[in-house]
Amino acid sequence: MTFPASPQSGERNYRVPQLFINGEWRDGTAETVTRVINPATEEVLGELSHASVADIDQAIAAAEVGYRAWRNVPAYERGMLIERAVALMLERRESIAFLITIEQGKPLAQARNEVTAAADMIKWYGEQARRIYGRIVPSQLSRAQILVQKEPVGPCALFSPWNMPVVLAGRKLGGALAAGCSCVLKPAEETPASVAAMVACFADAGLPAGVLNLVFGPPAEVSRQLLSSSVIQKVSLTGSVSVGKLLAEQSATGLKQTTLELGGHSPVIVMADADIDRAVAQSATAKFRNAGQLCLAPTRFFVQAAVYDRFVDAFGKHAASLKVGDGLDPYSEMGPLANARRLSAVEELVSDAVAAGGHVVSGGMQLGDRGYFYAPTVLCDVPPQARAWREEAFGPIALIKKFDELDEAIADANAIDLGLASYAFTDSAAAQAKLSAELEVGVLAINNIAVSVAEAPFGGVKDSGYGYESGEEGIESYLRTKTIHRQV
Structure with missing residues (x-):
């Protein structure tokens, strides 16, 4: 496994990441690759291997198994593990910020702020895991009660862009993991190492194998395969209006729960x-x-x-x-x-x-x-x-x-x-x-x-999409509601 050898604070080495599937870092087996380019110098940093159809199938299968285990982990323990991952992110902030800057271009000070903001959002979700409440509703029947309870929606497909690679991927991961969902994360191929370094924080914090999987590849091909799977129950995208509309159509076929954060002006x-x-x-x-x-x-x-x-x-x-x-x-x-x-x-x-x-x-x-x-x-x-x-x-x-x-x-x-x-x-x-x-x-x-x-919902109207991230509404989007009418 060449990525990552857990980056230390202040480390400034660049390595093109691998896929992360079922708890293991490994090269993608597709024939295609993406050249990762430093936008300040136009230097080619390396070639990113893509996930093949078989790789993605394995990521989906891992997420299915991981979900069955993770959903039963007590909310307190889920929150504590997320807190440990956040602590590692902050410990490795300099290394992750360097990766953001060399891949995406923003000044290093802004990259540091991005890591801090991502950690804050994920931390809020981890704390909120203990506050996923149901309620009891009075029944019209004698000796009966109606229970309304929240459950994780299931394995999620998460798509994040290159402009704020760590914040926008982290906000999705935080909500999904806090709710008890597993996920397959597909970030932008332009900024792979910064997101992979964040994923490594969750792996090193002890997240069980299969709960978080990372794949790269041609966006249209990867999204089509993920969304066609009956295992995937939730889709979250931050991207363009045109891509959002396409994924909404694909998600509708399987009646998948969808959050779309699209363009703004x-x-x-x-x-x-x-x-x-x-x-x-x-x-x-x-x-x-x-x-x-x-x-x-x-x-x-x-x-x-x-x-x-x-x-x-x-x-x-x-x-x-x-x-x-x-x-x-x-x-x-x-x-x-x-x-x-x-x-x-x-x-x-x-x-x-x-x-x-x-x-x-x-x-x-x-x-x-x-x-x-x-x-x-x-x-x-x-x-x-x-x-x-x-x-x-x-x-x-x-x-x-x-x-x-x-x-x-x-x-x-x-x-x-x-x-x-x-x-x-x-x-x-x-x-x-x-x-x-x-x-x-x-x-x-x-x-x-x-x-x-972190504390309040963020989302748009009209062609800017629908659904919310962050705040109570953000974690709600990774939950489903079950009503139980029980009489004794």
């Missing part, structure tokens, strides 16, 4: 009474974190006319001041885009916006001749027909538009088919109430940027 509404310096500092930080490659990244800024010029000037200066570079450079504040696909997509959106009449306040260009670097970009006067208003940027692009009345801003914010996260800055209680009632989103942060936390 987050609006930010800034009222004239807001603390503008605070609004700029918080929203610009959130915008360019992870090079804007976040489904919850603020992107469409609607600023009231009285403070528009001041906001644009301050936001543009903030963007221009950011140091863009290799995430391993301690002075870098924004790293590269994660892959060549994202670089091309961002370039196309900016070119289309400028061609349509948009004005570049800051950025608007690729940086350097090596790596997938793009300047933090601020655009104004972009007409509504430009693609950037309708399509998720998933990159360092901010669009700023002036408005007069709040109704106008709300209408613009609701004008697209995506509704995940949103932000607002205002001290008006009336405006806050109106925004809370009328914005068509799953999450709204007012005078702050914290839309995703």
